[in-house]
Amino acid sequence: EDPRLVLTGEAQRVEYDLMKFVRTNQNTCINQIPVVNEGDHVAKGQVLADGPATDRGHLALGRNVMVAFMPWNGYNFEDAILISERLVSEDYFTSIHIEEHEIQVRDTKRGEEELTREIPNVSEDATKNLDENGIIRIGAEVKAGDILVGKVTPKGETEPTPEEKLLKAIFGSKAGDVKDASLKMPAGTQGIVIETKLFSRKKKDPKTKKEDKKKLDLLEKETSDKIDMIRLRLNNFLISKFGDTPAKNAIETRAGKVLVKAGAKITKATFDKIELELVDYTAPWFADEALNAMVRNLFAEYRNLLREIENDLRTEKHKIMVGDELPPGIVQLAKVYVAQKRKLKVGDKMAGRHGNKGVIAKIVPIEDMPFLPDGLPVDIVLNPLGVPSRMNLGQIFETTLGWAGKILDKYYATPVFDGATFEEVLGELEMAGLPTSGKISLYDGRTGEKFDQEVTVGYIYMMKLSHMVDDKIHARSIGPYSLITQQPLGGKAQFGGQRFGEMEV
Incomplete structure (x- = not known):
């Protein structure tokens, strides 16, 4: 689609450029979508396009979901969250993430590095998506270990290995003069290339x-x-x-x-x-x-x-x-942007609006979720023990008022220091024909039997946080060690190990 909005008035025409799939500093995605149609009359102050966190001009960071406060087989122990498969299949909390990968071409003492698709000891299959500059084509699907930008760097005057001697003897090639220094996809990542950029310092040769x-x-x-x-x-x-x-x-x-x-x-x-x-x-x-x-x-x-x-x-x-302005010593700079779609999965972190955060412990098929007497299954099951000791009763008010709002098709605004009182919430529940206790009998989705006690049910606004399991999962085999202590390094970025501390000894 054309990423522009064009407004034509009696005497003038105004064009607005929309931001399409632009990376943010948090590696999320800014994408503006028009909310007006061709032929619409628009006025000053009217919303023309939605951004990444708005819906028709209103702030929209999460979704309204049906919640039940009850334990479920221990899966929501210690603030863990149980969710229905429906939230995953209907893309309720699906997000697009864009990672930037960059590589620099330097002018070294041994000679200049070079971007190329001709990389020594790399198969044709591994370089099939690279262009003549060695940069991957837009639209290519990439996974961990795939080459994004091919780069070779000159070797020093080192003794060639027996294999290199043999190759030189057979082909007389200079394959041994350079070594592979390509930019590869990091471990545990995958996605689709959506944009590439190449910045170059000016060269003076006739070809250029x-x-x-x-x-x-x-x-x-x-x-x-x-x-x-x-x-x-x-x-x-x-x-x-x-x-x-x-x-x-x-x-x-x-x-x-x-x-x-x-x-x-x-x-x-x-x-x-x-x-x-x-x-x-x-x-x-x-x-x-x-x-x-x-x-x-x-x-x-x-x-x-x-x-x-x-x-x-x-x-x-x-x-x-x-040419482009680059730091001293750098001849070229290549950037590759890789986008990926992340669905909600076990280990992702979610939160409501009251500091009630938790990690997803299990995704349950929709037919196994607890359901209301009319057969409607709940979307999310939270642990009731997350309320009393923390005293964040706002989530209970929200749950109950959200339920009344859903039935009455109403929006409620309850600002800080001027929120809905207990009596007002009861009044809305009565108007909606719901039990004033805010509780209802639920049935077990697996057995069909009624639970012993009534359960607090309603609608709550939940958000997905940026602490996602895909970014945090990490495993180490043999890896780098600290020069001084000869102990393994720490952290995912250094391919480090887990700390074996005082408590574990």
């Missing part, structure tokens, strides 16, 4: 100059086409809007050349042979001042667009001629 000239010619042509398109659009708009209105005064160029005589009408041929920026639009064209104001606005908008296009052309030309 030839490529630059090609790029500049293409850029000039694209810009020229863009300007022609805008001119045509303005010309058509002038004819459709003012073609039936005779001019009060002569329409002239700034140099004084008459384009339309006084009393004549604008035709398709009027502006065909002249650049629109030479037309004098400051003098009144028509008897109606409102039409003259519209003409002035249109031409001002047109000039602004031309200025923007020329500025863009200047910037792009500068980039091609001068």
